[in-house]
Amino acid sequence: LAVKRDTWLDHATRALAVIGWSLPSFWLGIVLLAFFYxxxxxxxxxxxxxxxxxxxxxxxxxxxxxxxxxxxxxxxxGAVLLDALSHLVLPVITLTIINVAVIMRIMRSSMLEQLNKTYVTAARARGLDEKTVIDKHVTKNAIIPVITLSGLLIAGMLSGMVITETIFEFKGVGYFAAHAATQLDIPAVLGFALMAGILFAVANLVVDILYAYIDPRIRLG
Structure with a gap:
């Protein structure tokens, strides 16, 4: 939407992103649960x-x-599958809506920055159509900061899982960690911390690999 800067759609998207970014996950979960259920x-x-x-x-x-x-x-x-999926809807929305809002803001800022670069002017001067300029040149460069942030957000979702799963009584990893902490189950808490560390390391590894795929100037070695 950065291409349509200062249009009503751009303003509406920015407003939604700010609202989504500002919502505490525990409050959002309670509101969604109260409204839908x-x-x-x-x-x-x-x-x-x-x-x-x-x-x-x-x-x-x-x-x-x-x-x-x-x-x-x-x-x-199929009946159990649909039932299990329906129980995932609100927790998934609660976990992702804030992260999506952050990514939207970063992507917009990055796109605006890239659109002002000289290579965009040069590409247009060569006669490339606007869709090609945006899709094959601007977006590939603009998405690099988003990939960096996404790796951190994915790892950071573990902390949100603790709150979200407790609110929705969804007995997953986050619920297990919260219960272990209240029971002073040190081995379980350490296990959760170890898993979080491994996930964080894997997320950063994936980010580095994606860097090399998106930007040919970056080489793994």
Whole structure:
């Protein structure tokens, strides 16, 4: 949208990005839960609905991984799959909306910076159409800061998982870490910290590889 700078669409997107960036994840989660589940009766908290939990406990539904979406596919059970996915909607929105807002702001600023570079003027002077200039030249250079930020955001989502999973009673890694901390379960807390460190290292490795793919000037060695 940086290409359409100062249009109503640009202003609306910037406003939404600022609002999304400003929302605390715990507040957003509570509001979403109150509106959709409390008001509309959809997207219930937890990992599965009571009927699906009962099905899992009966043994008719085989648990292979503990991830109910994958297990539902392996069991060829579409009803449980849809139920598990519906329970993921609000936690995923809560975790991603703030990160998406940050990425939108950084991408817009980076695009505006690249559009003012001399290589863009040179590309246009050579007769390249605007779509080619934007897609093949400007975007590839503008996305580098976004990739850097995305790696940090992905690793940082672990801290958001603790709050989000607690709010939605979604018994995942974050819920486990929060429960372990309240019970002073030191080995479990250290295990969570180790996993977070590994994820952070992997995210940075992926970022470095993407750098070399997007920018030919960067070489891994």
């Amino acid at each position: 409390g008001g509309l009766g959809i997207f219930a908290p937890g990992r599965l609905s009571p009927w699906a939990q009962a099905l899992v406990r009966t043994g008719e539904f085989k648990v292979y991984t503990g991830l109910y979406t994958i297990d539902a596919i392996l069991n060829l059970n």
